[in-house]
Amino acid sequence: MTGPGYDDTAVGTELPPRQYQVTRRDLVRYAGASGDFNVIHWNERIAKSVGLPDVIAHGMLTMALAGRFLAEWAGDPGAVTEYGVRFSSPVVVPDDDKGALVEVSGVVTGKLDGHQVTVDVTARSGEVKVLTRAHAVVRLP
Amino acid sequence: MPLPPGAPRDPLERADPAVAINPDYVGRTYEPSEPYEVSRVKIAEFATAIGEPSPLCRDRAAAQAAGYPDVIAPPTFAIVISSASGAKITSDPGLGVNYAMIVHGEQSFTHSRPLHAGDVVVAQSTIESIRQIRNMTTLGTVTQIRTVDGEHVCTARSILVERGA
Numbered sequence: 574m575t576g577p578g579y580d581d582t583a584v585g586t587e588l589p590p591r592q593y594q595v596t597r598r599d600l601v602r603y604a605g606a607s608g609d610f611n612v613i614h615w616n617e618r619i620a621k622s623v624g625l626p627d628v629i630a631h632g633m634l635t636m637a638l639a640g641r642f643l644a645e646w647a648g649d650p651g652a653v654t655e656y657g658v659r660f661s662s663p664v665v666v667p668d669d670d671k672g673a674l675v676e677v678s679g680v681v682t683g684k685l686d687g688h689q690v691t692v693d694v695t696a697r698s699g700e701v702k703v704l705t706r707a708h709a710v711v712r713l714p
Numbered sequence: 715m716p717l718p719p720g721a722p723r724d725p726l727e728r729a730d731p732a733v734a735i736n737p738d739y740v741g742r743t744y745e746p747s748e749p750y751e752v753s754r755v756k757i758a759e760f761a762t763a764i765g766e767p768s769p770l771c772r773d774r775a776a777a778q779a780a781g782y783p784d785v786i787a788p789p790t791f792a793i794v795i796s797s798a799s800g801a802k803i804t805s806d807p808g809l810g811v812n813y814a815m816i817v818h819g820e821q822s823f824t825h826s827r828p829l830h831a832g833d834v835v836v837a838q839s840t841i842e843s844i845r846q847i848r849n850m851t852t853l854g855t856v857t858q859i860r861t862v863d864g865e866h867v868c869t870a871r872s873i874l875v876e877r878g879a
Contacts, residue, residue: 593765599763599765602762602763603763603764605759605763606759606760606762606763606764606794607760607763607793607794607797608794608797608798609797623814623815632817632818632821633790633793633818633821634763634764636790636821637764637766637788637790638764638765640764640788640789640790641764641765641766641788644766644768644788644789645767645768649768649770649780650761650766650768650770650771650786650787650788650789650828651770651780651782651786651827651828653789653825654824654825655822655823655824655825656789656790656822656823657820657821657822657823657871658820658821658822659819659820660817660818660819660820660821706820
């Protein structure tokens, strides 16, 4: 539960990478929990009619997975005090049991006052970066 | 991109695609939302939807042992509150947003503290920027989330991108 200590964390420390599977079921569940019922996240016919390759994940779900990655490292979801991303490419979620795989990694880029560190996050699906300019401020014990 | 005649349209589409986003709306602040009560059930539902396993989002005793008044929300939970407030902007007929052509470009959250169960908060959104980039228009908004007592909890910024026809 407890994350790495601030004093033991140096600039350049890499966060343990994680992989998250995203299926159509996850998109439906996220739609319900978040209230974002945009049809491109659950209707293949309409997603394709607006020029998408298939149904895509909510950008906010991808951001939430990378947020979960940070929270897991810090040992506390409340430790992620600042967090921003750019949605550079959609996560395409095929209609099968595997869905899409989102791979998240991160590196400590700076140490701040108040037991906080800055982290750069990278999220990919396949070979494509799905989040860019993903930065966070995380408080460590 | 234009859709062929008779193609299925996003039912959320609400504006005339020919109407561009009106740049005169930069700086406009919308009415604050009705108070939103953060509940333990909603936090747990959201945590489950994103696969967040932390007991701090589900177990009050664990959250209190970590120094919080009650279970806490994951950082991106604030989108539930900020996007409902931001919808006042995207549904403003005078602004002219074509919702069917909107994609989420950027998002950020700056928390003074985590949202927790029992918080009663009000959100208020402002248009920060409207920019034309080639055939796209970007709409930058900021939403302040404060308790009904005025304590700042979170600043949420969004950039929405309207793809050109």
